[in-house]
Amino acid sequence: MKTIRLREGKERSLLRRHPWIFESAIARGGADAGETVRVESSDGKFLAWAAFSPASKIRARAWSFDEVQRIDAAFFVAACRYAIRARTRFDIQSDGQRLIHGESDGLPGLIVDRYGDTLVAQFLSAGAERWKSVLCDALLAETGLSKLYERSDASSRALEGLPEVAGWLRGEGPTDLVLGEHGWKLAINIATGHKTGFYLDQRDSRKKFADYTRRLGFQRVLNCFCYTGGFTVAALQAGAGHVTSIDSSAPALQQAAANLALNALDGARATWLDADVNASLRRFGDEGQRFDAIILDPPKFAPTVAHAERAARAYKDINRLAFKILEPGGVLFTYSCSGGISADLFHKIVASAGTDAGVDGFISERLGGAPDHPMTICFPEGEYLKGLVVMRK
Ligand code: SAH
Numbered sequence: 001m002k003t004i005r006l007r008e009g010k011e012r013s014l015l016r017r018h019p020w021i022f023e024s025a026i027a028r029g030g031a032d033a034g035e036t037v038r039v040e041s042s043d044g045k046f047l048a049w050a051a052f053s054p055a056s057k058i059r060a061r062a063w064s065f066d067e068v069q070r071i072d073a074a075f076f077v078a079a080c081r082y083a084i085r086a087r088t089r090f091d092i093q094s095d096g097q098r099l100i101h102g103e104s105d106g107l108p109g110l111i112v113d114r115y116g117d118t119l120v121a122q123f124l125s126a127g128a129e130r131w132k133s134v135l136c137d138a139l140l141a142e143t144g145l146s147k148l149y150e151r152s153d154a155s156s157r158a159l160e161g162l163p164e165v166a167g168w169l170r171g172e173g174p175t176d177l178v179l180g181e182h183g184w185k186l187a188i189n190i191a192t193g194h195k196t197g198f199y200l201d202q203r204d205s206r207k208k209f210a211d212y213t214r215r216l217g218f219q220r221v222l223n224c225f226c227y228t229g230g231f232t233v234a235a236l237q238a239g240a241g242h243v244t245s246i247d248s249s250a251p252a253l254q255q256a257a258a259n260l261a262l263n264a265l266d267g268a269r270a271t272w273l274d275a276d277v278n279a280s281l282r283r284f285g286d287e288g289q290r291f292d293a294i295i296l297d298p299p300k301f302a303p304t305v306a307h308a309e310r311a312a313r314a315y316k317d318i319n320r321l322a323f324k325i326l327e328p329g330g331v332l333f334t335y336s337c338s339g340g341i342s343a344d345l346f347h348k349i350v351a352s353a354g355t356d357a358g359v360d361g362f363i364s365e366r367l368g369g370a371p372d373h374p375m376t377i378c379f380p381e382g383e384y385l386k387g388l389v390v391m392r393k
Helices: 073-089 126-130 132-143 155-160 200-216 230-237 250-262 277-287 305-324 343-357
Strands: 002-006 020-022 026-028 036-040 046-052 058-064 096-101 110-115 118-123 147-152 165-170 176-181 184-189 220-224 242-247 270-274 291-296 326-336 361-368 386-392
Touching (some): 002 046, 036 058, 046 126, 073 132, 096 132, 096 200, 110 132, 132 147, 132 165, 184 230, 184 250, 200 291, 200 326, 200 386, 220 230, 220 305, 230 242, 230 250, 242 250, 250 270, 277 305, 291 305, 305 343, 326 361, 343 386
Parallel strands (some): 002 036, 118 147, 220 291, 291 326
Antiparallel strands (some): 002 026, 036 046, 046 058, 096 110, 110 118, 147 165, 176 184, 326 386, 361 386
């Protein structure tokens, strides 16, 4: 067994059971990509078993902090079983569920979503890649399913020195699927859709928006960064008068329009704009268009803290523009899915956007990802998605 020895004082985060070991923390030692190493403090005490990743700044990711634990097939079966069973304790009203959420489920670099009878997995670290075959078998055994599609075509694979790959790893079947979420149906494509095909993390926010729509009877809704129209369907089904939806992806908008038909919703109640959100918000402002509710669910502007400053300006811009076209009494659902922007900072950004727009509002809710995208005590980075509901005065 190969060993890596840390520099003095660099054991602290591992003692808190945080799973990342940065390149700069290592004094000596190395291994092949994905190989299990014993991680020791500068004075030789056991800290963790970890997967080594020679190309990554996160040079190793811990599998276990227990010295007697063997990192073998049985370990991965047990970890998958625990994560999958934990989902039965969460409130998930959908047949689309995240079964494994990487570090938060003790399996760094592994993402697994279930869409009905099909699993879709991303192997995003050298360790997850090395154990791919064992993990596939464990996932199918624990779910009783037979089909697993790989979507390891994420750009983060390059940071681990891994090529982008996608395709069936086990079984085979259609890649066009229909998901039942809360009270609606959503068509997705696991081969061409974003991430593993869909944004499952916003499931409960879509429900929340439907609840607000029912309660407050929104007539004019604006859904910015609508992707395949999840929030649009939720709003229309809850009785919204008209929803204008914006995205810069034509295939996503096509899928979104099809999702209306799938739910027998009247297409005349929807407008789809293939456009840039920032430019559209400015245009609406200039034209004097106003909305009773606005959703801002942009892509990740700040993947890490290093991007936070520029991203903060971008978040502030769209929030300021949105506040300006929000009718008094209207409601803003605003989000950041950037790991580099904390909940506290996001709150400050939205507050300062409101101040600049000259509006005040009641912050009626703080929102996060759906519970099958858990955050854990030891891995605060798991809290990547944060949202606020602001009711304009
Ligand atoms: N709210 C969606 C998920 C949004 S993901 C849901 O519930 O499923 C972010 C979306 O923003 C993507 O669909 C992407 O195509 C779109 N996007 C990224 N930059 C954009 C821009 N500048 N203008 C409009 N859309 C953009």
